[in-house]
Amino acid sequence: MMRLVQLTDCHLHADPKARSRAGFPLRQLESVVEAVRATRPDVVLVTGDISQDETAASYQHAHRVLSTLECPWFWLGGNHDQPGLMEEIRGFHDVIDLANWRLLTVDTWVRGQAHGELGETRLGQLAERLAEDERPTLLAMHHPPLAVGSAWIDEIGLKDRDALWEILSSFPQVRAILCGHIHQAFVGRQALEHGDVLVYGCPSTTDQFLPGSEGFAIDEASRPGYRIFDLRGEEWLTWVERVDL
Template identity: 60%
Template sequence: MRLIQITDCHLHADPEARSRTGIPCRQLERVVAAAAALRPDLVLVTGDVSEDRTAASYALAERCLSVLDRPWFWLPGNHDDPDLMSDCRPFHPEVELGDRRLLIVDTQWPGREGGRIGEARLKGLAERLAEDDRPILVAMHHPPLAVGSAWLDALGLADAEAFWETLADHEHVEAVFCGHIHQAFVGHGPAVAGAIPVYGCPASSDQFLPGSTDFSVDEASRPGFRVIDLHGDALTTWVERVDP
């Protein structure tokens, strides 16, 4: 099975609107075309679909992503309006992956750039984790650990420790995939939770400069997406880039 992650589209209602380094709608179209050529079984969009929180921006995203002709799912990021987003296309808390499960965790913290799962959603996650012992992938917008950029780390997941404590009793969690950081990234959670790998993904829009103290756009890097191949007990993942 092949899963593709797309993230941080930052679309405007106007498809010709510019970001700092390009035109997000055109870049998403190229990311989607490149992703479709790899024949995924399904696609997950891990938040910040919109930049201006308009119904028109979500309709534009849906038109772009429907070119995939494959099942696709999305979750909200800190820039998104979840009501408008779900009106356009409903959210799914879980996706069946055959021998695996994909659990989708909402980290949006209303009014904040950083993320928070919250006690109620953590309790719900624990209940879902305990339902069966198939390998589990977890997807969220905010990264649950530091990524090495001071300004981004200040906008990470506020209750990351509670998240890892929730996962600690569940050895069948295989990996966590996140958005928000606009860059390729590989890290690991704390040893108490089994050092679960955490994968970040390039944005389809602007890229952020890794290791920066202050906000910095990486003008030399290109938009991209993450490919996740699942074969038996093996998980293989890598990043693909496209010309903007």
């Protein structure tokens, strides 16, 4: 079995004591990572928005905390991030080997924009990587590639998602997509000719967004969390864990 843990949307500041709307992002990340360590993951992936203020110091805080994990960890950028600053601290990986599975990271970052987009170049690169290996595959990206039922979030999702699904229609090995951005547990599916592709959202390590809201709203009753994927053969089991602060 291979255990993958997803973290997302840490929204750290240069000031380690900075507040978010509902808590203290760095302190919450430390608590979530401590909980994740106890689950003994094989790999941890952080799916974007590591920073809130786009400072080098915020990424240094993240690197320090994530490096306490006793396993390899990887990150990708979200709309609040500065990928250049991230890469100076720790590089990106397009392909992550998960034994019987592969994990491909997909860059949806658009400079100065809240929404995500792949564009022809990145879509072409994804198709090339998928063509290299027929093992069961997970994709990971920051922006959700389908509507999640909150009008304001859906406005800033992945703009060229139809083009993504057209590419994926030729690659039946893609079983599921992990996304960040939405600050909530979520499961959706996209029907393709060869079967459904599942899309999983993940709680933030800091503030949670209220599901189904028309406008921006914090879910005051929810807690930070993370998502576990247990990969066994060609099957997987996934669930969300919440962390008491």
